């Protein structure tokens with residue numbers, strides 16, 4: 325299949341209420357041409373409602389949705405020209421694979437020889453060449469998802485919408501399909517909006533991730549920026565593991581438990597600030613180590629949990645709070661000699677510090 329020109333999507337002021345509940349609360353979002361953008365959030369946060377508003381199955385109460393320069397908010401789904409692959413958007417059981425994939429082309433009144441050719445190209449694209457005559461119930465879960473994908477892309481849409489398409493697959497197959505979908509996206513070029521509640525899936529696949537909670541857009545950023553610079557505590561907790569230590573501001577300085585911290589960047593607000601600590605960013609200080617540009621914490625080891633390639637060491641800070649660090653179990657590391665009860669020093673480099681605002685719930 326040949327590459328298409330993905331359409332940019334411009335969402336402004338989109339609001340959808342069910343009774344008193346704001347399923348979507350004034351969402352503004354610019355999705356770039358050809359971008360792979362993921363909507364990520366807990367169950368009930370509004371992801372599907374937003375995707376359905378893009379597809380045309382849900383009509384927002386207010387706001388505008390543009391595909392390129394065209395306002396589509398009042399258009400019916402079939403007038404929007406988007407490819408769709410939904411968790412519960414099942415294949416037709418009475419049709420074989422080729423008939424399922426050809427369905428959107430028949431709807432568009434394309435002639436038979438061209439349908440046959442395009443179906444074959446789509447089968448090849450999803451690596452199911454030769455499966456056209458199979459019945460749907462003769463396929464594995466992964467193969468069905470490939471057929472659903474082929475059906476979604478067979479007419480060359482410039483926008484592809486996907487709602488948790490891999491959630492029914494087991495972990496290994498899901499991870500394989502994530503990479504495949506990503507490659508396919510790069511090859512075909514359509515603007516893709518993908519819904520998931522799985523943060524690892526979002527980090528693996530996306531150009532940018534939108535975190536949604538309670539119908540509100542919390543943050544839109546690249547996977548790396550979202551992980552390193554979450555906008556608030558909700559985002560930080562939702563993406564990866566982290567501990568949060570309450571800090572106080574005195575002028576331009578930031579203190580934790582009476583200790584002045586070296587921090588990479590000042591937060592925008594001085595209210596309700598927390599030092600976010602990712603477990604893999606902490607290190608054990610070794611004798612003679614240069615601790616310039618680093619924060620040192622005196623701690624007592626309270627528990628060590630072995631997890632194969634890494635171990636988690638729980639430590640007690642001077643103020644009685646417990647935080648964890650994730651360290652490699654490779655041989656020859658300083659942490660290999662640590663035991664429960666030991667008093668050690670932890671290093672947190674200035675460049676690994678992030679101050680986040682409490683909130684986002």
Ligand code: ADP
Nearest residue numbers: 342345347365366367368369370371372373374
């Ligand atoms: P998500 O996809 O993030 O799990 P949804 O977009 O499905 O969340 O739902 C957002 C909120 O809107 C939820 O509280 C849900 O219960 C509510 N909701 C969604 N659809 C309807 C509907 N048709 N009627 C009433 N409430 C709805």
